[in-house]
Amino acid sequence: MADQYVQPGHGPAEPLPAVPSRPPGSVRRTTSIDMVRPAGFANGLRLIGRARDLLTRESGDTTVLDIAGFQAEVDFRPPRELRGLRTDPVRPELAGLIGQPTLSGFRRRLDQLCPAAERTLLLHLLDDVPGASLIAGHSQFAEQAVTGVSGLPLGMSANVCAGWRDGGTMAESLKAGEIRIVRGPLAVAPGPLGDPLAWHALPPAAPTMMRRHRLVDVVADDQGWRVDSFLRDSHWPMSGPAEGLETVIHEYMLTARVDAGLVVAGVEVTPRVLPWNECLGAVASASGLVRSSLGEIDARVRQELRGTPACTHLNDVIRSLAWVPTLLATLGR
Structure with missing residues (x-):
């Protein structure tokens, strides 16, 4: 059965049955990046990004x-x-x-x-290129047992995050010269059933593909604003008990309360799916x-949330x- 695809030592494994419904009086940003290999595993990676503000x-x-896309x-x-880039809208300076x-x-x-002060939808989408480039390696290693799929250097080391800490599942397998497949x-x-507007249009997936889904909802509440932020990284394996089906590698839900002065008053993180139990440390x-x-969030995360205490x-x-002020401005339109 496909449920057997989750192995011992895996972290939380309860993906949301649906993202939150769109609240009245809200703005929703959805983004996705598809990670595909049109010429096979040994011939580069293509990232296809799509995004919408509603x-x-x-x-x-x-x-x-x-x-944007x-x-x-x-x-x-x-x-x-990065070997090539086309964007919509066109930004000639991004050739740099x-x-x-x-x-x-x-x-x-x-x-x-x-x-960064621009905080446009396109720039938010491109900001996810490092994350997509990193996790795209999962499909490479997940399919190594398939004839014709060769290995590539992992490009990872111990203690880069909670899931890769010394003594953990992934770091120990790396020392042993192997890689544990998540x-x-x-x-x-x-997206909620019956709500075709919950997400921007997503094309059909294909085996070996990965996709990063992102969602940010902003809506007023009694204290100021509530922000719901969702992330899911998915993989469609070409082999194994879940062959051709969407499996979830990472999934988080974050709810933040933001006061009228645009200061974070509270944060609650719910890890729905994580590769290994060590990941919970973040x-x-x-x-x-x-x-x-x-306005401080972006810099503080980049400077402070690093290494094994973080993910x-x-x-x-x-x-x-960090993009919430831009989304708040759209609520006034």
């Missing part, structure tokens, strides 16, 4: 506020350099990202080319950002709070 009025009427070609050998490693320094270069639970659709890291202004995937969820 306003839901108190009446329930909706307006699409913005859409990109297609990127990545040399999958570490440091996974070509040749940039996607695993390190990519966001700094993006900030240099397009000041097999996650079966997914359900990333969950408490978000609490240290309470009483930070939204790169959770960091991406937390950093989504």
Whole structure:
């Protein structure tokens, strides 16, 4: 059975049956990045990004506020350099990202080319390129038992995050010269049943593909604003008991309370799916950002949430709070 795809030592394995319904009087940002190998595992990685901002009025009427997308070609050998990029809308200055490693320094270069103060939908989508380039390696290693799929250098080391700490499942397997394959639970659709507007259009998936789903909801409450941020990394294996089905590798839900002064008043993180039990050690890291202004979040996460107390995937969820002021501005339209 496909449920047997989750192995001993796996962390939480309870993906959400549906993302939260769209609240009246809210703005929802959804993004996705598909990680595909059109020429096979040995011939690079293609990232296809899509994004949408949707306003839901108190009446329930909706307006699409913005859409964006990109297609990127990545040399999958570490440091996974960006070889090609097309964006919608077109931003000629982003040609300066070509040749940039996607695993390190990519966001700094993006900030240099397009000041972070812009906080546009396209830049939010491109900000996820490092995360997508990193997790795309999962499909490579998950399919090594399949004839014709060769290994590639992992490009990871111990103590980069909670899940890779010394003595943990992944670090110990790396020392042994092997890699433990993460097999996650079966997914359900990333949106409430019966709500075709819950998510932007997602094309059908194919075996070996991975997809990062992201969602941010902003809505007023009695204290100021409530922010719900969701992340899911999925994989469609080409072999094994879940062959051809969507399995979840990472999934987090974060709810933050933001006061009228745009200061974080509270944060609650729910880890729904994590590869290994060691990953749970990062969950408490978000609490240290309470009483930070939204304008401080991005820099504090990059500077402080590093190493074994942190999780790169959770960091991406937390950093989504930096885009909340831009989303709040759209609520006034």
